[in-house]
Amino acid sequence: GQNIDQPTEMTATEGAIVQINCTYQTSGFNGLFWYQQHAGEAPTFLSYNVLDGLEEKGRFSSFLSRSKGYSYLLLKELQMKDSASYLCAVKNRGSTLGRLYFGRGTQLTVWP
Amino acid sequence: DTGVSQDPRHKITKRGQNVTFRCDPISEHNRLYWYRQTLGQGPEFLTYFQNEAQLEKSRLLSDRFSAERPKGSFSTLEIQRTEQGDSAMYLCASSLFDINDNSPLHFGNGTRLTVT
Numbered sequence: 001g002q003n004i005d006q007p008t009e010m011t012a013t014e015g016a017i018v019q020i021n022c023t024y025q026t027s028g029f030n031g032l033f034w035y036q037q038h039a040g041e042a043p044t045f046l047s048y049n050v051l052d053g054l055e056e057k058g059r060f061s062s063f064l065s066r067s068k069g070y071s072y073l074l075l076k077e078l079q080m081k082d083s084a085s086y087l088c089a090v091k092n093r094g095s096t097l098g099r100l101y102f103g104r105g106t107q108l109t110v111w112p
Numbered sequence: 113d114t115g116v117s118q119d120p121r122h123k124i125t126k127r128g129q130n131v132t133f134r135c136d137p138i139s140e141h142n143r144l145y146w147y148r149q150t151l152g153q154g155p156e157f158l159t160y161f162q163n164e165a166q167l168e169k170s171r172l173l174s175d176r177f178s179a180e181r182p183k184g185s186f187s188t189l190e191i192q193r194t195e196q197g198d199s200a201m202y203l204c205a206s207s208l209f210d211i212n213d214n215s216p217l218h219f220g221n222g223t224r225l226t227v228t
Contacts, residue, residue, distance in 0.1 A: 004154075031214055033216060033217075035219075040221075041221055042116070042203065042219035042220055042221045042222060043155065043203070043219045044219070045216035045217070045218070048214055048216060050214060087154050087155075089154070099145075099157045099160060099168065100155075100157065100217065101157075102154025102155050102156070103154050104152065104153050104154050105152075105153075105154050
């Protein structure tokens with residue numbers, strides 16, 4: 001089975017930096033996705049990592065360590081609109097393409 | 113590109129009734145997925161189509177659930193004899209085949225089902 005763990009809630013201040021961690025235990029790891037989901041809306045794709053290292057996209061960066069089963073999403077220069085749930089999702093080798101295993105999500109609240 | 117659209121956005125039904133949801137994927141996407149999400153949880157995989165072929169179904173998809181994608185475009189998800197435990201957000205997603213197998217899923221806004 002899959003075991004994906006991320007904190008339930010985090011808070012931060014506008015303009016600050018926040019790091020959301022995700023740990024996973026899975027067989028045949030083949031990639032990790034981060035999605036953002038505002039309340040009542042669709043999850044939207046943020047980033048994808050399959051090799052170790054850091055992927056940077058503007059204010060958002062995502063890091064992966066396959067040997068440690070660990071990823072984080074780094075959000076810089078936080079804005080109020082970044083308040084949302086952040087979902088970590090893992091894909092396995094040999095599983096149906098697109099069959100992602102999601103964590104429970106981390107609810108981030110950004111305060112002014 | 114209007115994104116993935118789902119209809120209806122909300123559905124309230126009484127226990128025992130049948131409901132049907134529709135999903136229209138992004139037009140050039142050949143893969144379509146159904147996920148279910150309950151409050152405070154991440155989405156859970158239900159089933160997956162490539163073109164019109166249903167290639168995998170989760171154990172979560174009991175025999176009361178059926179999904180179709182008859183022409184390889186839109187899809188429907190039907191729940192028969194609904195139960196209160198079926199109350200959830202039903203999310204549809206689509207993607208385009210990528211030889212590197214890293215094409216992200218594009219989700220619709222979901223259909224929120226409430227069974228009373």
